[in-house]
Amino acid sequence: MRLSIPHMGNVYIPFKALFQRLDVDFVVPPATSQRTLSLAVRYSPEGLCIPFKLTLGNLIEAAELGADTMLMPAGNGICRLGYYAQTQEKILKELGYDIEMVRLGISEQKLLGLLKTIKRLSNDAPWRKIISAFRFGLAKLNALDKIERLVQKARPVELEKGTANQLYAQAIKAIDQAEDYRALKKVQADYSEQLNRITNDPLVQPLGVNSRAEPLVVGIIGEFYVVLEPFSNFDIESELGKLGVEVRRTTFISEWTKFSLFLNPLGINEKAKLHQAALPYLKRDIGGEGWESVGEKVLHANGYDGLIHLAPFTCIPEIVAQNIMPHTREDIPVLTILCDEHSSKTGILTRLEAFVDLLKRRRRVSNGV
Numbered sequence: 001m002r003l004s005i006p007h008m009g010n011v012y013i014p015f016k017a018l019f020q021r022l023d024v025d026f027v028v029p030p031a032t033s034q035r036t037l038s039l040a041v042r043y044s045p046e047g048l049c050i051p052f053k054l055t056l057g058n059l060i061e062a063a064e065l066g067a068d069t070m071l072m073p074a075g076n077g078i079c080r081l082g083y084y085a086q087t088q089e090k091i092l093k094e095l096g097y098d099i100e101m102v103r104l105g106i107s108e109q110k111l112l113g114l115l116k117t118i119k120r121l122s123n124d125a126p127w128r129k130i131i132s133a134f135r136f137g138l139a140k141l142n143a144l145d146k147i148e149r150l151v152q153k154a155r156p157v158e159l160e161k162g163t164a165n166q167l168y169a170q171a172i173k174a175i176d177q178a179e180d181y182r183a184l185k186k187v188q189a190d191y192s193e194q195l196n197r198i199t200n201d202p203l204v205q206p207l208g209v210n211s212r213a214e215p216l217v218v219g220i221i222g223e224f225y226v227v228l229e230p231f232s233n234f235d236i237e238s239e240l241g242k243l244g245v246e247v248r249r250t251t252f253i254s255e256w257t258k259f260s261l262f263l264n265p266l267g268i269n270e271k272a273k274l275h276q277a278a279l280p281y282l283k284r285d286i287g288g289e290g291w292e293s294v295g296e297k298v299l300h301a302n303g304y305d306g307l308i309h310l311a312p313f314t315c316i317p318e319i320v321a322q323n324i325m326p327h328t329r330e331d332i333p334v335l336t337i338l339c340d341e342h343s344s345k346t347g348i349l350t351r352l353e354a355f356v357d358l359l360k361r362r363r364r365v366s367n368g369v
Contacts, residue, residue, distance in 0.1 A: 001025065003121060004067035006058035007032050009228040010144050011253055013176045015071070018137035022122040022129065027067040029058040032231040036061060041341050043091055049080070049312035050232055050340050051225035056088050063097040069121070074103035078287035079317060138257070140175055143188045145254040147171045150195040152248065155241025156215035158198050165238055167194055216359050217303070220249040221296040222310035223289050223318050226339045227251045233310055233337070234345045236352070240308075243356045248304065250274075250296065251289075274299060281324050290317030294324050301330035305359045308352075313340035333358060 004027040005015050012028050019026040030036070032054055040057030059070050070092075072085040082105075089101035102117065118130055147168065154164040171191040178184040218240060226232045228251060237247045250270050274295030282294045297307060309325070311318030322336045335355045337348060 001069050001121070001123075002027050002067045003069045003071065004029060004059070004062035004065075005071040006055035006062075007229065007231075008055075008073075008225055009230070009253065010172055011141075011228075013144060013172070014137035014141040016176070017140050018118070018133045019122070021133035021136060022118070022125050024122055027062050027065050029062040029065070029067075032058060032229065036231075037341055043095065045087075047314060048087075049314050051223070051229075051312055052080070052084055052088075053341065054229065054232060055084065055225075056091060059088060059092060059099075060095070060097075063092060063095075063099060068098060069100045069102060071102050071104050074105045078285070081288070136181070138254075139181060139184055140178070141257065142254045143175050143184055144172065145252045146188065147175070147191055147195070148252070150192055150199075152237065152241075153246060154195045154198040155238065156244045156246045161242055164195065164198060164241065167191060215244050215246045216305045216356065216363065217246050217248060218356075218359070219296060219300050219304045219307045220247055220251075220310065221289075221293050221307055223312055223315055224251060224256075226310045226312055228253065232312075232339050234343070234348050236308065236310070236337075236348070239349060239352060240356070243352065245356060245359075248300075281328055282321075286317045286320050288315060288317035290321040293318060293321035294328070297325050297328060297332065297334060298330055301332040304332060305363060306333040306335065306355065308355070309334055309336040311336060311338055313338045313342075333362070 002025045003019055005012060007029060016026050016028060036054060036057035038057075039060050040053035043060070044053045044056055055072070059067075059072075062070065070089075072088060074082055074085045085101045085103045089099065092099050092101075102121065104114070104117065115127075115130060115134065118134065119125060119127070122130060151164050151168045154167075158164050171187065174187040174191070175184065178187050220227055220237065227249060230237070240247050255270060271292060274292045276295070277298040278291055278295035281298075282291055285291050293309060300307070309318070309322060311322065325334050333355070335351065337343075337351065
């Protein structure tokens with residue numbers, strides 16, 4: 001068996017760590033690129049969304065490298081995600097690849113259901129070994145997300161543009177290569193210190209209030225995949241950092257794991273808070289992250305300068321959310337960006353620059369300047 005999974009941010013790193021500890025041959029597809037997109041568009045039904053197309057492109061490139069077993073997120077909800085695996089498996093087999101598609105659905109058994117899938121894929125490895133490997137993969141996932149949060153804070157205030165991104169790339173590689181908890185802890189501590197040094201440098205934060213010391217804060221909301229996969233959104237977080245904007249988002253895979261896999265004894269999680277916040281405007285799940293997107297606007301209206309709403313073109317849940325948000329009472333600017341294979345980076349950057357200018361002007365007015 002040669003196992004693979006499509007890219008979605010850095011999710012391949014914890015899966016790679018998990019399955020390598022179980023002695024399973026894990027194939028990492030090439031980083032999502034223009035070739036990935038070209039393959040995806042060529043073989044996908046035209047009306048399907050960019051998450052379907054790019055993950056299909058990843059799987060084709062993995063199959064080219066010899067992968068024969070594909071892990072694909074799935075679910076029983078009302079989003080088309082639940083049908084990705086069946087459709088993609090049919091396309092791959094029509095292309096001549098002899099593959100097995102394994103649906104990573106979060107069943108009612110939650111964590112136990114996922115562990116049973118891992119056990120099957122690891123040729124019935126002992127439970128002790130499976131749980132140990134899973135915990136190590138989870139530790140890498142948490143380390144990646146903690147470093148990314150620090151990068152989001154560092155980008156808008158760094159003296160030399162690109163420093164935070166360089167450190168982030170190095171940190172990702174080092175976390176991927178860490179072979180045990182001790183090495184992983186050291187990597188996280190080292191890069192956390194370097195990133196914190198950027199934000200605490202007195203040259204970066206001079207006395208007095210200015211755009212460097214108090215950058216604009218913009219929340220990134222929307223559909224899970226296009227929020228997390230930089231290629232699909234033209235690396236929007238990095239581009240906002242160049243414009244002096246601090247990005248915040250609640251969508252992290254480590255956070256999603258907590259409320260999706262583990263039972264919460266208090267019954268409280270970020271997703272439940274978002275649903276509660278959205279209730280005046282939307283009273284039920286509409287699929288995907290549509291319900292959460294409305295809740296994000298309500299919940300964070302007083303803490304952020306603005307919101308950028310990312311959505312795949314043709315994504316019905318996010319289209320519903322897009323049409324609700326202008327009619328809520330909360331006064332916070334929202335820029336919706338639809339992502340598909342026809343999007344232009346130049347066009348996106350122009351809209352981002354105009355949006356940031358608007359937010360700066362709003363802040364000056366609110367400060368009486």
